[in-house]
Amino acid sequence: MKVSIDPITRLEGHGKIDIFLDEKGNVERAYMEVPELRGFEMFCRGRKAEDMPIITSRICGVCPEAHHMAAAKALDMAFAAPPPETARKIRELLYNAYIFYDHALHLYYLGGIDVLMGDVPKEERNVIGLIRKFGLEIGKEVIKHRRYAMEIVKMLGGREIHPVTAIPGGVSKPVSEEEREEIVKKAKSCIEFAKKSMEIFKGVFDTERWNEMLGLDALHTYYMGLVDSKNRVNYYDGDVRVVSPEGKEVYKIKPEGILDYIEEHVEEWSYVKFPYLKEIGWKGLVDGKDSGIYRVGPLGRINAADGMNTRLAHKEFEEFRGNGVVHETFGYYNARLIELLNAAERMYELANDDAIVGGDIRAMPSEPGEGIGVIEAARGVLIHHYKLDRNGLVEEANLIVATTNNNAAINMSVANAARKVIKRGKVDDILLNKVESAFRCYDPCLACASHALGETPLVANIYWKNKLYRRLKKNA
Amino acid sequence: MHSIVVGVGNPIMGDDAVGLEIARRIKGRVNADVKMAVAGGLELAEMIAEYDVAIIVDAFHGEGIEEMEVDEYEETVPNHDISFPSAYHILSRYVKMPRVRILGIGMKDFRLKEGLSKEVAAAIPEAMKRIEKILEEENELVIG
Numbered sequence: 078m079k080v081s082i083d084p085i086t087r088l089e090g091h092g093k094i095d096i097f098l099d100e101k102g103n104v105e106r107a108y109m110e111v112p113e114l115r116g117f118e119m120f121c122r123g124r125k126a127e128d129m130p131i132i133t134s135r136i137c138g139v140c141p142e143a144h145h146m147a148a149a150k151a152l153d154m155a156f157a158a159p160p161p162e163t164a165r166k167i168r169e170l171l172y173n174a175y176i177f178y179d180h181a182l183h184l185y186y187l188g189g190i191d192v193l194m195g196d197v198p199k200e201e202r203n204v205i206g207l208i209r210k211f212g213l214e215i216g217k218e219v220i221k222h223r224r225y226a227m228e229i230v231k232m233l234g235g236r237e238i239h240p241v242t243a244i245p246g247g248v249s250k251p252v253s254e255e256e257r258e259e260i261v262k263k264a265k266s267c268i269e270f271a272k273k274s275m276e277i278f279k280g281v282f283d284t285e286r287w288n289e290m291l292g293l294d295a296l297h298t299y300y301m302g303l304v305d306s307k308n309r310v311n312y313y314d315g316d317v318r319v320v321s322p323e324g325k326e327v328y329k330i331k332p333e334g335i336l337d338y339i340e341e342h343v344e345e346w347s348y349v350k351f352p353y354l355k356e357i358g359w360k361g362l363v364d365g366k367d368s369g370i371y372r373v374g375p376l377g378r379i380n381a382a383d384g385m386n387t388r389l390a391h392k393e394f395e396e397f398r399g400n401g402v403v404h405e406t407f408g409y410y411n412a413r414l415i416e417l418l419n420a421a422e423r424m425y426e427l428a429n430d431d432a433i434v435g436g437d438i439r440a441m442p443s444e445p446g447e448g449i450g451v452i453e454a455a456r457g458v459l460i461h462h463y464k465l466d467r468n469g470l471v472e473e474a475n476l477i478v479a480t481t482n483n484n485a486a487i488n489m490s491v492a493n494a495a496r497k498v499i500k501r502g503k504v505d506d507i508l509l510n511k512v513e514s515a516f517r518c519y520d521p522c523l524a525c526a527s528h529a530l531g532e533t534p535l536v537a538n539i540y541w542k543n544k545l546y547r548r549l550k551k552n553a
Numbered sequence: 554m555h556s557i558v559v560g561v562g563n564p565i566m567g568d569d570a571v572g573l574e575i576a577r578r579i580k581g582r583v584n585a586d587v588k589m590a591v592a593g594g595l596e597l598a599e600m601i602a603e604y605d606v607a608i609i610v611d612a613f614h615g616e617g618i619e620e621m622e623v624d625e626y627e628e629t630v631p632n633h634d635i636s637f638p639s640a641y642h643i644l645s646r647y648v649k650m651p652r653v654r655i656l657g658i659g660m661k662d663f664r665l666k667e668g669l670s671k672e673v674a675a676a677i678p679e680a681m682k683r684i685e686k687i688l689e690e691e692n693e694l695v696i697g
Contacts, residue, residue: 117665120565120665120666132565135563135564135565135591141591141592182595186595186635187635203639203643204643205642205643205646208646213646213647216643216646216647217647220599220602220644220647220648223599224599227596227599239591
């Protein structure tokens, strides 16, 4: 028997979960599949390099800031034009605003519903059910603060959602004093909202139900994330740090060297590749120290780091990581909350930094060459790699996106959750939602993973005795 | 009356860009704010919040130019978690949401490429007239 969840609800892009049951109706194996639109890299060839931050941000309606910034960083390197301090800080400020509103989306509209609402009928498994449970006020606060963060993106990026101001060597627009004052006010309010969010979610983290959710899946993988010089989480810049399942540093890599450390495994049943740590090797869809599978995203970052770069978030980090590396997949939610707070605090810090209103916002590009831009999308490490010809046109473009980095782990988490909840052929909506909830922890963006540029959802197909036993098709 | 016209689409997916092209051309010609959106769903709903009237222009899998209801605007929302109808209804509980008129332009060529097909490009003037007419109708409703 095979169970499919297709297209996966409340997630970006589109995909399918296939679950195969054995003779007794227990889960034998489970996979997540994503259809791919091929040819995006080909589409980029021959284009002007400076167009890449705009073109690549069209891949996805969800992470455009991440693609915009990764492309700009790759071009900084390709043109040997490291941005001056002010430009770097403007980019980082914009980027933290993006992390904030993206995490707020996931926590209150998407995966966070699983945490806050629990096993309720599907009619209540949405933000409206959440309002009934937690009150109208929190709903208003979510809308208000997502809007604040988007307005900051718009101020700094020239446009809401799809910024246009990051260019090779810096940014095209400075920050005025008035804008800075506005950002400070909004960021301060965002900190209060993040603290409130922490309180709400912690109310669940203290319950028995949460322990059950944690028990649904744990993977002893490697973890990867960008860190600053003190090994603290940084979304915009830094070195790529990889830690072992025991939490020991294995690599600390300059972004330009990242591609020497990872390789992509191909499975014939999936369009999305399976990156792994080259030196450790591909051992199949298994965890443990001998398997090169790593995880990225909030949990990947927080496990790969020694702390946060802001006070309140660091306090939460210490509480969460008190006993070392956290392997439970639902730990992604704790990590996401810590990052929500961190992004708000960092916005406030950067907006109060006098360098943010400086006038030196661009380094002049020199001869074109090759560049790699590594950044932390909300859902994990994102890599853009370009080779430019002597006229500054794109010769080669390669993108390794966050969800692809997590592809192996997502497949394992789905299979583990399915094994836990589907027994003797008993499949219902609530059980399938539990399987999906393991998937949603990663906040994957399937549009990015498949470079699919559109169309969402997910279908679940359940196969038993060589026949399609149940099919659940869900719209968001 | 505070109105907004939003062109929705992806500029690198062939005819899917038609909403963006219409927004670009109509900006300054109508008495309304004009914006472009690549994302649908929640972001789009947030973008139109607190206006009196919103006209959304997007490509759809079909032919001709058709006006549709909010609850029909599901299929055309690209790449998003929460559909526009869900987002619209959710936000309605907290903030004033506008009356929404949705104009769909049938696509001929939906694939990774830049530029519109001849047929879809030819439909743009008619679509712009329809937008102007909708704004007139809505304005009359307010005055009336």
